[in-house]
Structure formats: C-alpha cells, structure tokens
Amino acid sequence: MKAAVWHGVKDIRVEDVELKPHKDNEVVIKVAWAGICGSDLHEYLEGPVFIPVDHTDELTGGHAPLTMGHEFSGVIQEVGSNVTKFKTGDHVSVNPTITHHDTPDDIDVYDGYSFIGLSNDGGFTALVNVPEENLYQLPKDFPLELAATIEPTAVAVQAVKEGNLKFGETVAIFGAGPIGVLVAAAAKAAGATKSFRLIYQKFD
Numbered sequence: 001m002k003a004a005v006w007h008g009v010k011d012i013r014v015e016d017v018e019l020k021p022h023k024d025n026e027v028v029i030k031v032a033w034a035g036i037c038g039s040d041l042h043e044y045l046e047g048p049v050f051i052p053v054d055h056t057d058e059l060t061g062g063h064a065p066l067t068m069g070h071e072f073s074g075v076i077q078e079v080g081s082n083v084t085k086f087k088t089g090d091h092v093s094v095n096p097t098i099t100h101h102d103t104p105d106d107i108d109v110y111d112g113y114s115f116i117g118l119s120n121d122g123g124f125t126a127l128v129n130v131p132e133e134n135l136y137q138l139p140k141d142f143p144l145e146l147a148a149t150i151e152p153t154a155v156a157v158q159a160v161k162e163g164n165l166k167f168g169e170t171v172a173i174f175g176a177g178p179i180g181v182l183v184a185a186a187a188k189a190a191g192a193t194k195s196f197r198l199i200y201q202k203f204d
Contacts, residue, residue, distance in 0.1 A: 003067040003125035009047050017067065020121070022129040027086055028078040029094070029130055033148035034123040035071035043068065043118065050118040059098045059112065062120025070096035070115050072123030073138070073147035083132045091138040093147040094123070094130055149182070156182035160190050167191030
C-alpha cells in the first residue's frame with residue numbers, strides 16, 4: 001500500500017509499505033480522511049522534532065523512517081484478540097496522544113508522551129494499527145470527513161477551557177488558520193458574544 005513516509009528534513013516520500021502485524025490490543029483501521037497538521041509541516045521543514053531518529057521511542061516502539069499523519073478517521077477492518085470495545089465495521093476517530101499512566105483516570109501528558117503519526121506509523125496511508133484505548137467510536141451517520149477534525153477541535157476546546165471563558169465575553173483570536181477558526185467556533189459555543197480573528201503577515 002502507499003504511504004507518506006518521513007525519512008528526514010524535507011524528505012517525505014510516497015512509497016509502498018507493508019502493514020506491520022497488529023498487536024493484541026490494537027485494531028486495523030482503513031483510513032477514510034486525514035488532515036495535515038502544523039506539526040507535520042514542522043517535521044518536514046525543520047525535523048526531527050518529535051520523530052525518533054537515533055533511538056526507538058519508549059512508548060510506541062517506533063523510529064524513523066515512519067508514516068506520518070495523526071489527524072485521521074476511518075473504519076475498523078480487524079481487531080486484536082484483546083480488544084473488547086470495538087468490532088469490525090465500527091467508525092472511529094483517533095486520539096493520537098500516547099502517555100504514561102496506570103489507569104485511564106491517571107493520565108499525565110507531561111509525564112512522557114508520544115504521538116501516533118509522529119512517534120510511530122500514522123494515518124497518511126490506507127491501513128494503520130491503533131491501540132484500542134486511542135479510539136473514539138462514532139455514529140455511522142457522522143461524516144468521517146468531519147471526524148478527521150476531532151483532534152484539532154479538541155485543541156480548540158481545551159484552549160477555551162484553559163482561558164476560563166465566561167458567558168458573554170469577547171474573544172480575540174490571533175491567526176485564522178484551522179485552529180484559529182476552531183477556537184472561534186468553540187468560543188461561540190461556550191458563550192462568547194463576539195470573536196475577532198486577527199491575521200498577521202510577516203514581512204522580511
């Protein structure tokens with residue numbers, strides 16, 4: 001199958017790859033839609049940033065070269081023997097963050113973290129293995145195209161939460177890229193009466 005594989009700075013190749021055998025706690029997802037994140041652009045232009053090159057990532061076991069892509073949705077094609085919450089045919093979105101934790105209620109993203117698609121193989125391909133705990137099940141009538149934006153939308157929602165937005169406040173947003181637009185939507189949903197999206201152009 002074809003995949004967009006990071007080999008080095010300004011060196012991403014679309015090439016034929018083989019899907020690795022999935023682990024017992026993983027599912028195989030047929031990717032429907034994938035987004036390009038600013039983090040992907042940084043890896044291309046300036047990397048490696050997160051991508052492990054001279055070592056194996058301790059959380060994912062991944063290392064370069066690897067298939068990029070961490071904003072994606074799809075349909076489950078196969079399930080591992082220990083998977084209990086999902087089945088073949090389920091529509092899913094992916095939480096790409098992998099962290100140290102003993103229980104689901106004890107997640108600390110600051111105690112070591114990695115990303116599907118940056119620390120191991122991700123969604124810029126046809127099929128990808130993803131741990132069960134990194135999946136969110138979707139209604140069958142929820143558009144998979146929109147589902148690929150759930151991860152960046154979560155970034156916007158978290159920004160509004162950490163900003164302690166109060167109902168009726170006015171919000172200024174610097175930058176009207178995808179995250180800026182999503183922050184505006186999240187702020188409006190949280191009760192902002194006005195939002196201003198400010199675009200700055202850098203001149204040499």
